[in-house]
Amino acid sequence: MEYDENGVSIVSNEFKKEIFEEAKKDFRYEEYVKGCLNCGVCTGGCPPHRFFDFSPRMVLQNCKSNDPELVWGMMDEYVWACFQCFTCAMICPFLNNPGGVIAILREISVRRGFESAKKVLKPYSRVLLKLTAYGNQLSPDMIQPDFFPDWGPHIGYASQDLPLKRKAIPMPTLQVTNLAWDVAPEAMKELYTIFEEAGVFKIIEVVDPALYEIIQDIVDDVRSE
Amino acid sequence: MAENILVIGGGPAGLHAAIELAELGVNVSLVERDTFLGGNPKKFKYKYLFPDLQPADDVIGELIRRTESNGNIKKYFSANIESFKEEGKKFNAVIKSDSGSETKTFDSIIVATGFEHFDPAKDSKYSYQLFDDVIDIKDLERMMGEGNFTRPSNGKTPKNVAFILCVGSRDRHVGNQYCSRVCCTVSVKQAIELREHFPETEVYIFYMDIRTYGFYEDLYWKAMEEHDVQIVKGRVAEITSGPDNTVICKGEDTLLRGPFEIPFDMVVLASGMEGGPQSPEMANKLGIELDEHGFLKYANVTLSPCKSNKDGIFLAGACTGPKAIADAIIEGGAAAMNAYIYAKKNS
Amino acid sequence: MAIEIRNRLGLADVKSDFRHIAGRKIENIHEELLELEAKGEIKVIHITDANKPIEAETLFGRKKKIPTTKLWHHKSCGQCGNIPGYPVSLLWFMNKFGTEYIDERNQTSCTAWNYHGSATSNPVGLAAVAVRNFHRAYELGLFPLIHCATSFGDYKEMRNLLVENKELRDEVRRIMHKIGRELVLPEEIVHYSEWVHVMRFEIAKLKKYDLSNIITTVHPACHCYKMIPEDCIYDKNIYAGKRTAVSTGVALALGAQVADYSTWYDCCGFGFRHILTEREASRSFVMDRKIRPMVREANSDVCITQDTGCTTTLDKNQWIGKAMGYTEQVPVMADVMFAALACGADVYKIVQLQWHTTDWRPLCEKMGIDWKKSEEEYKAYLEQLRSGGKPENLYEYA
Structure with missing residues (x-):
């Protein structure tokens, strides 16, 4: 992609069209985008609509417009406002799935390494690391006051004597501190094969090359154990 | 000899069809699943009908009064068609009602089973x-x-x-x-x-x-x-x-x-x-078609809107799709004419 | 205020003769699943008599079999790190009932965080992860019980996508063969809250405390009942069958009061991305749309949840609310944790409320639970462990 002197990307109409076509080619698109008469049920039930400039009705309308410009207009912060709660999908009388469309558009944004996606995902790197390298997510030792100051002083509970407190949890799989549960290396190795074959590692390489390097080091270590 | 025509359903369409036929001298058998005439407007006590906010009783009440006072209409209550058989161009039906079972032969049939x-x-x-x-x-x-x-x-x-x-x-x-x-x-x-x-x-x-x-x-x-x-x-x-x-x-x-x-x-x-619960039952018994929405299907929606896919069986009112009372009454009349012509030709 | 609250109670108990109508195609999914099995395209983990299933009615009236034993625990990567009392309470009940289960290390996260949060995965990756975990349960002869609502929602969706798309099946099968596994799908995708729901009368028999003066408010999880809603349990005798029955059902069975509130359908504000990168949105949502209505409208003593993210978001964000003038507070815990408390499970060792942020002590006191004694015992237990004592586990793990 090209950028002007202010770092703003210059996007051609052809490129916008290419992005829209990529969305439409996704095998889920047809299932998610049907008809829409602006009844507003989806947006009426949409939780983030009350806090953000985001409307599932507009997501559907933009897709139905066949105007790549309107779809392109959602590719920056707009698609990241969605809570992925699927209230819209549950109540749409046409059985559209605007939340599903958002997932498709986000995946394109990440796959193509758009700046907006990189920016949004930056604070994710710890979670992304745990999830991709260990098949796990929120580990007990991640819950530290530095990272969650707004969760109050009690968050510090997890930073003192953590190994002991985890040992006191009467499930042997949980008696670790660096993972939510002690994932078996053979499960991790299978996961790596899945991520390689499905192109998940490649996605992360595009969107966060530094993180990708760290993940690959861990993958190599686990595989050589 | 007078023609025998079966009308299934005593709502606005069925009542109007029965009255028109009776006035032409036809022997009408009117089969009603409930214990009263008037269909859904009566059952749910509609008050005023659109568009002119005419009291429902002036319309439905009038149809009921004319049905009840006409000696050519035999009414069956809590009734259904227990069995049904075609014989040549005629139809044999066993009507089961609160007054027992009765076997009759009809020249044609109007289905007006309404909606729910x-x-x-x-x-x-x-x-x-x-x-x-x-x-x-x-x-x-x-x-x-x-x-x-x-x-x-x-x-x-x-x-x-x-x-x-x-x-x-x-x-x-x-x-x-x-x-x-x-x-x-x-x-x-x-x-x-x-x-x-x-x-x-x-x-x-x-x-x-x-x-x-x-x-x-x-x-x-x-x-x-x-x-x-x-x-x-x-x-x-x-x-x-x-x-x-x-x-x-x-x-x-x-x-x-x-x-x-x-x-x-x-x-x-x-x-x-929604299509009345009797419609699938009628479709099954009489061998007529039901559409994908649960209503009875016309043979040809523009050319012969009152005809079912089976000769001699005609459709009227909301059993073929949602419609207003005024439209149901018009269809009752049209179906009566179609059923009468068919009966005349074959009797 | 008193009149106001009264109007909101009893709603969960409304009975009806409802019958939902399906415009959706879920029946086909289950039929197609069996057809694919017959054609040899997939293997199916069936729910057999050995699983002692109990049937429950779903949104559109289909009967869903919930296996009650021979279960493989599909843990939640958010719960285990952050709300350990959640899975522990569930296993505690299973031990009480003599349920056969395995909780093991050979399990990964569903990785659906990479779906809803960061979009750094794709349907092939997500479906393959799902099938890998299913296959692990399959080879052990057990039925997977999904702890997390997001895993539950994701797996329901992946099941549907796999059943409907041959190309996806072929690709996932190819990947499974690479790791020495096969394409396996369970007959039903079952959430732990459904196990709790069908076991609720058995659970109620273990009740130790009177809950009749406890007002609960239920927060249902979006990924439970909004994603693939036709697979969720509804009951004619709970909310007149108009709202999902799980969690509310067990609270009622235990004799607690369940109150309605104006934002019942709202999500918790977790938002996946927002809880990490736009936290003020999650916070405001929690306080404005959930906690404040629960307390102000229903005078709730406890918020009952059925998922990982909701429990975390609703519990952790109340503290900062005080800084913004929100004085309303309500303890948050999952249905199974609340049930365990009511049935006499230890507050610290089993329900593990010590990890929770919003004060739960007033609730314990109102229920008649001596949490101070429990705290003392827990401290002693920690000291015992510190000096090399053996942990008291719910099961032995090799």
């Missing part, structure tokens, strides 16, 4: 049956007809009322993709009635689009201009508990306010029409 009000309990998002103060248009029609319109929860006159259009219609969740044609008009009519009788009560209508087709358009002009009914574009997404024993309607005003959450004393659901 969509039960809003079938769609969870409207919380019908969960909140006492959520009712539907047939409940409201009955309340108005009985002269006791109050909040079911506390017996008081509501401060405000919301109508929600397209309940059970145009909604793939409940499997009804079609428009029920009359609910918009009925709702606007009821909104006007409420404003006339209870001028202190605010009335809102939430719509996707208002389908008061043809001259019925006059009604919503009137509702807005003379009765200050609030007509808001946006279907309601959720109904939950509100303050002071109210229910909250939550949705998006797609043109003006954006998201809304308004507490109402009462909510009226404009539930649509």
Whole structure:
């Protein structure tokens, strides 16, 4: 992609069209985008609509417009406002799935390494690391006051004597501190094969090359154990 | 010898068909599943009919009186067709009713098995049956007809009322993709009635689009201009508990306010029409076709709208799709003519 | 205020003769699943008599079999790190009932965080992860019980996508063969809250405390009942069948009061991305749309949840609310944790409320639970462990 002197990307109409076509080619698109008469049920039930400039009705309308410009207009912060709660999908009388469309558009944004996606995902790197390298997510030792100051002083509970407190949890799989549960290396190795074959590692390489390097080091270590 | 024609269903279409045939000298057997004549308008005590707010009794009552006073019409109540057989161009049917079983031969048949009000309990998002103060248009029609319109929860006159259009219609969740044609008009009519009788009560209508087709358009002009009914574009997404024993309607005003959450004393659901439960049974017994929406199917919707796919069996009224009472009555007459011609040719 | 609250109670107990109508195609999915099995395209983990299933009615009236034993625990990567009392309470009940289960290390996260949160995965990756975990349960002869609502929602969706798309099946099968596994799908995708729901009367028999003066408010999880809603349990005798029955059902069975509130359908504000990168949105949502209505409208003593993210978001964000003038507070815990408390499970060792942020002590006191004694015992237990004592586990793990 090209950028002007202010770092703003210059996007051609052809490129916008290419992005829209990529969305439409996704095998889920047809299932998610049907008809829409602006009844507003989806947006009426949409939780983030009350806090953000985001409307599932507009997501559907933009897709139905066949105007790549309107779809392109959602590719920056707009698609990241969605809570992925699927209230819209549950109540749409046409059985559209605007939340599903958002997932498709986000995946394109990440796959193509758009700046907006990189920016949004930056604070994710710890979670992304745990999830991709260990098949796990929120580990007990991640819950530290530095990272969650707004969760109050009690968050510090997890930073003192953590190994002991985890040992006191009467499930042997949980008696670790660096993972939510002690994932078996053979499960991790299978996961790596899945991520390689499905192109998940490649996605992360595009969107966060530094993180990708760290993940690959861990993958190599686990595989050589 | 006079022709014998079977009319199945004693609602507006069936009654009108029976009367017309009887006046032509035909021996009519009128089979009614209920214990009374008049169909859904009678069963649910409709009060006024659109478009001219004529008392329902003047219309349905008149049809019943004319049926009852005509000696050519034999009526069967709590009745159904127990068995059915074609014999050449004629039809043999066993009618089972509260007066026993009777076997008869007919020259032709009119099926007028009508419709069923969509039960809003079938769609969870409207919380019908969960909140006492959520009712539907047939409940409201009955309340108005009985002269006791109050909040079911506390017996008081509501401060405000919301109508929600397209309940059970145009909604793939409940499997009804079609428009029920009359609910918009009925709702606007009821909104006007409420404003006339209870001028202190605010009335809102939430719509996707208002389908008061043809001259019925006059009604919503009137509702807005003379009765200050609030007509808001946006279907309601959720109904939950509100303050002071109210229910909250939550949705998006797609043109003006954006998201809304308004507490109402009462909510009226404009539930649509579904094919009557007798229609699949008739389709099965008489060998006629049912369409994908659960209504009986015309042989040719433009050229022969009263004919079923089987010679000698004709269709009338809401059994072929949602329609207004006036249209059902017209179809009753048209089916009577078709059935009479068929019977004449073959007798 | 008193009148206001009264109006919101009893709603969960409304009974009806409702019957939902399906415009959706879930029946086909189950039929197609069996057809694919017959054609040899997939293997199916069936629910057999050995699983002692109990049937429950779903949104559109289909009967869903919930296996009650021979279960493989599909843990939640958010719960285990952050709300350990959640899975522990569930296993505690299973031990009480003599349920056969395995909780093991050979399990990964569903990785659906990479779906809803960061979009750094794709349907092939997500479906393959799902099938890998299913296959692990399959080879052990057990039925997977999904702890997390997001895993539950994701797996329901992946099941549907796999059943409907041959190309996806072929690709996932190819990947499974690479790791020495096969394409396996369970007959039903079952959430732990459904196990709790069908076991609720058995659970109620273990009740130790009177809950009749406890007002609960239920927060249902979006990924449970909004994603693929036709697979969720509804009951004619709970909310007149108009709202999902799980969690509310067990609270009622235990004799607690369940109150309605105006934002019942709202999500918790977790938002996946927002809880990490736009936290003020999650916070405001929690306080404005959930906690404040629960307390102000229903005077709730406890918020009952059925998922990982909701429990975390609703519990952790109340503290900062005080800084913004929100004085309302309500303890948050999952249905199974509340049930365990009511049945006499230890507050610290089993329900593990010490990890929770919003004060739960007033609730314990109102229930008649001596949490101070429990705290003392727990401290002693920690000291015992510190000096090399053996942990008291719910099961032995090799």
